[in-house]
Amino acid sequence: MFYHLLFPLHELFSGFNVFRYITFRSIGGAITAFFIVLVLGPWFIGKMQQLQVGQVIRTDGPRSHLSKKGVPTMGGMLIVFALLSATFLWARIDNGYVWLIMAATLFFGAIGALDDYRKISRQHSGGLSARAKLALQCVGALAVGMYMYVQPGFDGALSVPFLKNVRPDLGLLYIVFAMVVIVGASNAVNLTDGLDGLATGPTVVSAAVYVIFSYIAGNIVIAQYLQVPYVVDSGELSVFCAAMVGACLGFLWFNAYPAQVFMGDVGSLAIGGGLGTVAIIIKQEMLLAIVGGIFVAEAVSVMLQVGYFKLSKGKRIFLMAPFHHHFEKQGMHETKVVVRFWIVAIILGFVAMATLKLR
Numbered sequence: 001m002f003y004h005l006l007f008p009l010h011e012l013f014s015g016f017n018v019f020r021y022i023t024f025r026s027i028g029g030a031i032t033a034f035f036i037v038l039v040l041g042p043w044f045i046g047k048m049q050q051l052q053v054g055q056v057i058r059t060d061g062p063r064s065h066l067s068k069k070g071v072p073t074m075g076g077m078l079i080v081f082a083l084l085s086a087t088f089l090w091a092r093i094d095n096g097y098v099w100l101i102m103a104a105t106l107f108f109g110a111i112g113a114l115d116d117y118r119k120i121s122r123q124h125s126g127g128l129s130a131r132a133k134l135a136l137q138c139v140g141a142l143a144v145g146m147y148m149y150v151q152p153g154f155d156g157a158l159s160v161p162f163l164k165n166v167r168p169d170l171g172l173l174y175i176v177f178a179m180v181v182i183v184g185a186s187n188a189v190n191l192t193d194g195l196d197g198l199a200t201g202p203t204v205v206s207a208a209v210y211v212i213f214s215y216i217a218g219n220i221v222i223a224q225y226l227q228v229p230y231v232v233d234s235g236e237l238s239v240f241c242a243a244m245v246g247a248c249l250g251f252l253w254f255n256a257y258p259a260q261v262f263m264g265d266v267g268s269l270a271i272g273g274g275l276g277t278v279a280i281i282i283k284q285e286m287l288l289a290i291v292g293g294i295f296v297a298e299a300v301s302v303m304l305q306v307g308y309f310k311l312s313k314g315k316r317i318f319l320m321a322p323f324h325h326h327f328e329k330q331g332m333h334e335t336k337v338v339v340r341f342w343i344v345a346i347i348l349g350f351v352a353m354a355t356l357k358l359r
Helices: 002-011 014-020 022-050 063-068 076-090 096-122 130-149 171-192 200-217 220-226 234-255 264-281 287-291 293-311 324-329 334-354
Strands: none
Touching: 002 014, 002 022, 002 076, 014 022, 022 076, 022 200, 022 234, 076 096, 076 234, 076 264, 096 130, 096 171, 096 234, 096 264, 130 171, 130 264, 171 264, 171 293, 200 220, 200 234, 200 264, 200 287, 200 293, 200 334, 234 264, 264 287, 287 293, 287 334, 293 334, 324 334
């Protein structure tokens, strides 16, 4: 919105010319989102405590988590509010992709909010049924996939990291692929959100990497030079990704150990859905498996655990899944698990950036 209000004034004062630059507006979005969360955080936490909107703990989880019962949850509403507000203020609102990413984030956040509400109202760790949650996620992801498919100049070919000449074209099947990416990302972030600050750190890294890739994808000169897919008008997603970085850093202020508030499914599903949608729009779907490797590993650990448990009739690969709990069960302190996962996420971020030149 600032672009439309203030950039036209550059004819009167040249200083307003900065609003034409995505880089400037991305920084503005990040800072705005950060301070929105920072300012509203104490009020929100107090309000959740007043309403007794507290975390419901799994009875089969690590004993150290029992002390977290009653800690305010649904803090993801802060993240979503700050993220969407900052994006609306700093991005160009005449850009269709901006509205698509905001709608997708809000939709997945609404699914998470409903899931959180069911848990809190029932005082049970089970919220929406897995089938209902998956069905709703598929509806949102299908809408994104179909929107992209009908865009002029749509390209159903995939961009494979490190292999510039390998671009399999999925055609109509790209819609199904988009659904898998978005739903998978949403659930993977959700599974990772189990320790104080655990999901927030890798999210900051992933969103920061996509700030750069979104900018490149929207700049035809740089995209052609680096041999990455060029997507018209996708550069504005840099503002959204930067706002996600700022909102998550602001939330980490309160979510770092010991957490004063948890993001809940409303935050994790929204973040995952948003990242997955960005990856689809800028044609960097497979990159998400690299930069979001922590999320992928967490999801895979659950699938392996469940599959092996059924096939072996009761045996387990991990002491507990998702596998961040495995390390806790081994005696590793929560903060050490979180920081080590952050370190791995940062390394994976560097690897993702390396794909720009190693092609």
